Amino acid sequence: MDNIKGNVIRVNLSLGSINFFTTEDFYRFLGGRGYGDWVLLNEVSKDAEPLSEENKVIIATGCFTGTSLPGSSRIALVTKNALSGGISYSSGGGNWGPELKKAGIDAIIIEGKSSTPKYLFINNGNVELRDASHLWGMTTWDTEDAIKEELKDDGIRAISIGPAGENLSKVACVMIDKAHALAWGGSGAILGCKMLKAIAVKGDKDLKMHDKALFNDLVKSYSHILLSSPASASLRKGGTHGMAGVGGWSGKVPTSVRNLQEEYWDPDKAKKVSEEAYKPYEKKRTRCYNCPLACLHYYEMERDGEVLSCEGMHANSVRGFASNWDIDDPFEVLKIHSLCNKYGMDVDGVSASVAWAIECFEEGIINEEDTFGLKLKWGNSTDLITLVEQMAFRKDFGDLLSEGVSNASRIIGRGSEKYAMQIKGVGINEQGVHSHKAWSLAIATSTRGSGHLSGAPQTENRQIPEQVGKWLFNCEEAGIPGSYKGKGKLVAWYEIYKAIIDSIGICYFDAGWYEVALADIKHFTRMYQAFTGKTITDKEMWNIAEKILNLERAFNTIHAGFTRKDDYLPERIMEEPLNVGPFKGEYMDREKFDAMLDEYYETQGLCKETGLQKRETIERLGMDYLIKYFSSNNVSIE
Incomplete structure (x- = not known):
């Protein structure tokens, strides 16, 4: 594998053209985020507006995506941030990235803007832009189902945007396999502006390696450390919902309470939305490609004839919609999470924007005239759910909040900027910012x-x-x-x-974040040599x-x-x-x-x-x- 190169597709939506090329830059920057950064810096001018045809979206697998390395499911999405004008990068899991790799593609560069809705279909070496007019307006869940039905193949993997992206909400994201988000920088709105609804992939090619036996031996040693870790065992037992959701198992893990005013929530409320409280509703645990931790929950709940079935509620959703909005109803928290997934909305961006609005309402800075009659009170899940739906379709007060918390506070003014929890224009939904x-x-x-x-x-x-x-x-x-x-x-x-x-x-959970014994890059340099044949x-x-x-x-x-x-x-x-x-x-x-x-x-x-x-x-x-x-x-x- 001398002079190893990455296989890249360049899709120009303005021209309707698809071009293939190979580049050493992919492996020079390890793939993923590094390669995406390189392309963005070299190809997007400072005058390009994020929501314009001049901006570009780079979706790149990592050099190890789709291998036997635990957690090798990840892809990166890099673009110019719709909230800040700076860099935006996201990492997402699921099964789409490995499928792209099996189709023989390492990265996709998306540029230009289509005049009509399109979706991209990659079928091994065949790539085509297809009409997506019939998909426009669908949720991300319905989009994936419709594409599989249209192509008559349940094995197809898809990423897509929902109504939030179509309506150019700056807190819109791109969803993978219905449950995994590429969730930063308004990525969903940027694809919505380009009129690209989805990318569907089917692949069956084997990954080429310089020394596959050596790579797999190195993976065995790495996996032994991962599976010996108490942190990994805890993640496998309760996922991030159990590890870090509203106090975690210890009750001392900090959270965000009412727009970062506090970090400790009423324990009686916290118990109602704990991982243990959701146990009766857990139908199964799910996992991303080749991950032994299975940290995702698939919950199913019913109330008054309404059935919620949803995968993937991590700690961020519990924190963002429970403690940060003071909602202790597990059904309502799951409902808001599922709406974000279906509509294609960034959990953190939604949480920060709404929490700011609630506090401004409580402080008398905004009123029902501003909110089109909604009573934005802590714990008022009925009106807050309505507001989330408004954000997806940019209606009424949701239109303002879809600009993101920093932009919304500047537009309202009246001293509301004080309550906008943001850094570099991006809303905060975080734990431990006072204490850790x-x-x-x-x-x-x-x-x-x-x-x-x-x-x-x-x-x-x-x-x-x-x-x-x-x-x-x-x-x-x-x-x-x-x-x-x-x-x-x-x-x-x-x-x-x-x-x-x-x-x-790879996923951070399968690396040296929770388990510091894995925080040694020697594992990766040896694997890189086995994979590419190049010494590093x-x-x-x-x-x-x-x-x-x-x-x-x-x-x-x-x-x-x-x-x-x-x-x-x-x-x-x-x-x-x-x-x-x-x-x-x-x-x-x-x-x-x-x-x-x-x-x-x-x-x-x-x-x-x-x-x-x-x-x-x-x-x-x-x-x-x-x-x-x-x-x-x-x-x-x-």
């Missing part, structure tokens, strides 16, 4: 804005021992939630590590991940103008201490946060004063093309 210092710092520094799945470590939540923190991360207090010491270095480490995970195409050192792979982050920072600098000021948390987190719970009194001390941020910048080779990249860092990484990129866009760096 490294976790919170990583949410602030995330290049895509507000996400813990960029570099937030689980070391604090798991309270790893002092020696483990020292040995693995040179941070003795890595397991102490309230400590600021060494947390800048810790976050920088996990950001680089996560860039690798998102690019090679640990340092070389680490440097690739650093390059990925620097591509994202460069894109953010030119396209969104982000600097140090954009790496801060909402004022609420830095000024209002928690009043109740195990972490009572905690808040993010501004002076100590600044010290953490300085340490983070120093570790990442960034300028402490501005947060921008340094010339010496770019040169160390061999990224001279970024110097030209900055210069051509009239930006100077030190």
Whole structure:
């Protein structure tokens, strides 16, 4: 497999053209997020609006997607963020990515804009754009079913947008296999603008490897560690719903309560929406491709003749629609989650926007005249469900909230910006932002804005021992939630590590996030050599991940103008201490946060004063093309 190259499809919707090409860049950046970043930076100009034909969507498998490596289900979606104008990347599981790989395709670049609805059908080496007029207006669930029926093949895998994407809601997402979301940056709206309803895939090709026997032997060793892990056993037992949903099993896992006002919810309410409370309604556990953890729940509930059947309720949905909106009715929480999946809406974006609206209503900033008669009260699930549906179809007050919490607060004004929990224009639906210092710092520094799945470590939540923190991360207090010491270095480490995970195409749950014993990239460098036949050192792979982050920072600098000021948390987190719970009194001390941020910048080779990249860092990484990129866009760096 000399000069190994990735197989890429370029789909121009304006021209209706499909072109195949191969590129070494795919493996040069490990695939997935890394390859998507590279294409976006090189092909999308700073003048391109996110919701325009000039923006592009890159959907890329990882170099290990579809292999025997546990959790190798992931694909990345990279585009220009509809909420911030900066970078947006998402990682999604299910079975679509491995199917694309079996069809002989590593990545798809989607550009232009169709004049009529289309869907893309990839059938091994045959690729065609098909009419999707009959699918327009359908939910993501109905779209997948209709495509399978039309193509007369239940084995086809599909990703699609729902009504939220068609109506250009900026909290719209792309759904995989009905239950897995590519959920950041308004990706659903961006495909909706391009009039691309879905991508269906069928493949039956074997993956080519340099040394398949060696690769599988390395996977066995990796799997032994994964399956020996108490953290993995806990995930398999209760999923993230059980591990982290509204207090978790310990009752001490922080959550978000009423728009991040608190982190500890009434335990009597929490019990009603716990994983244990949902057990009677669990019909089965489901899993993504080749994952031993099966962390997904398939629930079925009935009330007054209404039946809910839905897969995949993770901790984010429980937190976002239960504690963050103060709803303790398990049926209503599941209903809101299922609506987001069907309509194709980002759980975090919906949660943040609605929580802001409720608090503004409670504070008298907005009223029923603004909300078209809806009473936005904590726990008022009836009106809140109506509002979610309005967001999908951009009707009435939902039209405003579909702009995302940051945009909505600017439009309303009246001091409402104070209650908009957002970073870099992206709404926050998070736990532990007051109390867990490294976790919170990583949410602030995330290049895509507000996400813990960029570099937030689980070391604090798991309270790893002092020696483990020292040995693995040179941070003795890595397991102490309230400590600021060494947390800048810790976050920088996990950001680089996560860039690798998102690019090679495996799930974070099957990697070194929960189980730190797997947080050694030597596993991946050896597998990369077995897969490609190309030697790569640990340092070389680490440097690739650093390059990925620097591509994202460069894109953010030119396209969104982000600097140090954009790496801060909402004022609420830095000024209002928690009043109740195990972490009572905690808040993010501004002076100590600044010290953490300085340490983070120093570790990442960034300028402490501005947060921008340094010339010496770019040169160390061999990224001279970024110097030209900055210069051509009239930006100077030190």
